[in-house]
């Protein structure tokens with residue numbers, strides 16, 4: 348009898364998914380001592396004390412049970428107020444589902460809409476989860492390349508070229524991880540115009556919506572005429588309030604959609620963590636100032652690091668959002684994988700290769716500036732040494 | 740340009756150069772330099788200091804906070820008395836306070852005895868002094884926004900999407 352192989356029993360959609368090479372790089376970095384990293388997509392700030400304290404207070408009061416499936420009613424109401432105050436969006440608690448991070452909201456949205464054979468349009472470079480989650484839900488991800496010459500923004504022409512009668516969902520990943528690009532109201536309007544009259548839904552991942560550095564604030568596509576009824580906004584606390592470990596986010600959608608997402612969430616998750624929900628209530632109701640303070644810091648670092656890369660001779664566009672820049676390393680003659688592997692091995696500096704975020708990220712590296720200026724200086728000096736060593 | 744923003748940056752980290760600040764604010768280095776120079780000339784920037792946790796060194800040092808009740812001088816209020824105190828090198832800070840006492844002094848010395856003697860011999864006998872209360876600092880947890888006992892450390896993963 349053949350030895351039983353549980354691996355052979357796994358879902359082959361799952362087993363055929365990446366990560367592949369990139370995982371190895373992450374593991375090497377994790378095993379090394381003294382790595383100077385600009386390689387992580389998470390704030391360096393810790394959650395502001397008044398927010399942590401609200402979580403502690405809820406524990407002291409013994410609030411250790413499940414909440415309603417959709418999340419605390421007060422938190423959903425506060426989220427609606429927050430969305431109105433910060434982004435001019437008109438929603439009520441009945442439109443809001445509190446989830447385990449924006450991550451869960453993305454997964455739920457895929458699973459709620461996708462029928463076998465559907466297509467999901469995923470612009471890339473972008474955060475790594477959309478394609479795999481779409482595929483696991485039974486869809487075929489259709490990747491659209493965002494181009495440096497378009498500022499890594501989605502153009503109506505690129506969208507039109509990707510649309511088919513099978514298109515179920517468009518993922519709008521802006522402000523963007525890894526490029527830092529954003530879409531303005533006018534640019535979103537051009538996308539909306541392509542979608543109007545189709546049956547295509549939009550998953551708008553606005554997890555970095557608080558982190559834009561332009562005069563105008565972030566605009567959600569849901570605020571454009573005819574878009575609210577076809578949009579699921581994914582939001583969260585991780586980036587805006589430095590709350591990654593609390594694992595809390597939300598989905599905002601039309602009432603009927605929210606009911607479906609809630610049904611799925613109820614079966615899969617029951618409810619988001621209770622302590623985190625109480626902390627989030629404090630964040631939304633008294634945390635606007637924290638966001639401004641952190642954003643101010645990010646903005647200093649953004650200018651500093653972009654100049655740093657350009658001074659090194661690696662062309663780097665000034666990004667308008669999130670906390671990443673995406674310098675072009677093609678002038679070194681190395682591919683992004685090799686650049687990052689050698690930089691790690693030779694200078695102990697960790698950056699993420701651009702192609703980890705899609706083929707169109709090749710020739711770039713993702714650099715996080717969720718680090719102190721001092722740390723950034725140290726990393727830039729190491730990258731300088733590495734570049735010097737490449738010159739024969 | 741906003742002087743306050745430059746001052747706030749220097750307040751957090753006086754080691755930042757005008758060149759660094761210029762990049763961080765998206766301004767020219769000359770512009771930033773001119774503002775820093777003007778702030779120095781106008782007595783807005785009055786010094787720069789490094790924060791040291793002396794407890795971790797071999798240097799002997801005690802700090803005391805002294806509450807003073809004093810009789811204000813006719814015509815000159817508290818300023819003249821304050822000056823009598825702040826001329827001493829041992830006196831590190833002098834504040835005029837609202838509330839139950841008038842002046843708060845921070846004093847440094849090698850040991851408890853040295854500080855106590857200084858208070859008894861130099862401060863208490865002054866004519867205007869009505870009473871003193873000396874409080875020794877046992878431990879500094881945080882000073883000027885900086886944590887003293889718990890170095891901030893980055894616990895994040897090295898690489899993550």
Ligand SMILES: Cc1ncc(COP(=O)(O)O)c(C=O)c1O
Nearest residue numbers: 388448449450474524583585596
């Ligand atoms: C674009 C984007 N969306 C969603 C997430 C998930 O965030 P969370 O699940 O912590 O809310 C991340 C995290 O890095 C992200 O970069």
